[in-house]
Amino acid sequence: MAELIDLAALEMQSNCDLNMHVGCDKKLAHFVVSFNQEKPSEAVLRDTEDSMLAALKLENNHFATFLHDDNGYWHLHIFASRIEKEKPHRGKALWQDKTIRDKVCRSVEIRNGLFRDNGMHKINELGQIVEIPKEERIANREAKPxxxxxxxxxxxxxxxxxxxxxxxxxxxxxxxxxxxxxxxxxxxxxxxxxxxxxxxxxxxxxxxxxxxxxxxxxxxxxxxxxxxxxxxxxxxxxxxxxxxxxxxxxPTQEKAVSHYEKWKTAKAEFSPVKFDQKNAQRELHKNDRSNLSLKQKNEIAKIQKEVKGQGIFEAVSVAKMNHVIELAELNERFARERKALNNRLAASGPGNTFRDFLVIEAGKGDNTALTLARKYGVDETTEVLRKRSAEKLHISATITGTEHLPSRRLNFTHYVDRSGSIVFDLGRGRVLVDSSISKQIQLNATAATDPESIATALRFAAAKFGNTLTLSGSPKFQKLAVETAVQKGLFVKFSDPALDAYREKLVAEQQQKFTALPKHKLTPQQIAKGAEHVIRSSFDKGIPPDHILRAALIERDAAGALPKGSGRLHELPAGGVDGDHQSAELLLPGAVQSDVGDFGTRQDADMRRPGTSATGGGRAGSVSGDKTTGELQAAAKSASTGRVFFPVNPAVAADLAVDLDSSSAVNQQAQRAAAPAAEALDPEAAQITVTPIELSAVPQIPTPLLPAADWIAAQGKPEKQEPVVWHPGAVEFTVLHVSDFVVINMGREVAQLPIQPGMDLRPGMRVVVSKDGSFALAPERPGHEHGRAGR
Structure with missing residues (x-):
């Protein structure tokens, strides 16, 4: 097609050049007919071409037409030679051609049922095309802002x-x-x-x-x-x-002022570099042209000197033709070199326009520049541009929603186009597009059939548009997207009632299948693993053990009946920005990022994967298979209440371990305390070997623990639950009663401690108790009196 267009243009140009009687401004006619957003059919195009040329009396002349959508609107270019076919080959005068062309447009609209545009003519009640009076047209034009x-x-x-x-x-x-x-x-x-x-x-x-x-x-x-x-x-x-x-x-965007100033500064700094390189190239081209001219003169002089007679004319003619060819080739080389230099300068410079600068900065990872580039892209977009962009990238499926949440970029190689859309390369021909002009997450044909690409697109769309998504594309893609969302445990819904009903059906089937699985009794090793996780998390985060257990149970309940290995958090890849800005941070909404942080610190990595079992050696009570030999934090017993009290000093905890003798009353309590955590963190997880030890060496707080409610009821004092603060190596409690001994509130229990000489204690004060039972006044904290809880 391109060769045919070039041939038609060459023939038309040659025909015009042969006519020396008609001025250059009267040899060619060029008209543009716009069809707005609707792509015209072949019948409409033929009708427009024939009607326009016939009305202007150019139907017998050379003409060429081209349909374009480069400006976001479908429009037809009509080029026609104005040189008459018959002698004396005069140039056709286009008298009042604007009025004629406008009337032709109205007639084409009527015949083909097109949208009627405003112009110099209107269609009256009888369906006739009549010209609008000039005064009325002027009044209408002046009434516009x-x-x-x-x-x-x-x-x-x-x-x-x-x-x-x-x-x-x-x-x-x-x-x-x-x-x-x-x-x-x-x-x-x-x-x-x-x-x-x-x-x-x-x-x-x-x-x-x-x-x-x-x-x-x-x-x-x-x-x-x-x-x-x-x-x-x-x-x-x-x-x-x-x-x-x-x-x-x-800048046309008010929020772009700071970036505009950066561009002006960068452009001013780059201008001397650009000027010097172009001047250097210009000098090289000048020298090459001078050398060629000198070479041609020397060849002519040599011919005139060596060739005699009639042969000199032929030799000079051939030499000059060769010189013309060489000069044309030289000019073509110069054009290629100029274009190459301009491309290099454009790639290394700040951009020829402000929008170019924003696209360059967005490609470097500037999210503000990306937002501005997308805003400019949205302002200029049309339905034609959307469709053309989708066709260029072979888009076959899209995901969108109603919300627009702040988001970052996916961890894949990508580039930013002029409209601000981000094109991600997922590898193996899979392409994902965050379209600014369509406000969609788009997938090409290859990605739309790949479950991993679809899962990535769904997560991306959920982070960008919220959890309710709209799918478009083939029924096969939509079905696969719903199945992928359920299989990956993605917390998304679909705006299409049929698709969302299918999702709920798959979730119900999955839950039924999971609940039908046989329940496995926890092994002592799994219980020990759960206890270790609870205690270690307690030390690492400074949170009481019962809070750790409660959080584990909440996680288990929230996970529902998802099969092993699934879950939105575990399927999300880690993200990060590389040095050359070719990839960027993983897109996650704030809520999911928080979940990932909590889950990552609460979850023991070995609890979800089988580990290598080995019998621990070295210190008694050490644990093998978890790379934490000698660091097991164990539970100590409070004999009077039957509850497990977890010491808070990591140094002491390293010397403790859990006795796995099932006949031990202590370990029965430890198992009951640790079982919820172990069950919540996957009962079929890592295997671990524990060496039993005797509990006789475990240091205890030298006083019994009593149920707080019973003690307060017996003393006749109002019940109050003061907070328990965990410190490295000790715990901070509130003093409830002072007589021959001190009673401290430990949450659900109270403890009796002997009074230490020289201490003035009163109810309500805060004390810090260490593992050996000694205590001291708590340090002063904002909002509290020294040693006393704030009121």
């Missing part, structure tokens, strides 16, 4: 910078100039804003001093100026006014 030209709007979208026309409308420059009574007064008023007024075409424009472009004065309310002021008079040099304010390029 001040706007900028399409060219300025396209420039703003492309560059991300505010145009001069937008600035003029923002400061209402027309209202500030309309009070002028003469040309000189108008020039002075424009000078005050760093602008100048000059004629252009049939009217006048106002533009920044010394610059091109600008905006027509008629568009800002200044019309018929020659009638008011007479013939145009340029500004006099003596009438210059110091500007109060002037137009300065700025």
């Amino acid at each position: 001040a706007s900028i030209t399409n060219k300025a709007r396209v420039k703003e979208i492309y560059s991300g910078e505010k145009s001069f026309q937008t600035w003029v409308n923002e400061i209402r420059l027309g209202d500030r100039l309309k009070h002028a009574k003469s040309w000189q007064a108008l020039h002075s008023a424009a000078d005050a804003y760093g602008c100048e007024v000059k004629p252009k075409g049939a009217g006048f424009v106002v533009c920044p001093i010394g610059q091109k472009g600008g905006i027509q004065l008629s568009k800002i309310g200044l019309k018929n100026l020659p009638t008011k002021f007479g013939e145009f008079a340029p500004a006099k040099l003596g009438n210059k006014v110091q500007p109060e304010t002037a137009y300065k390029p700025a």
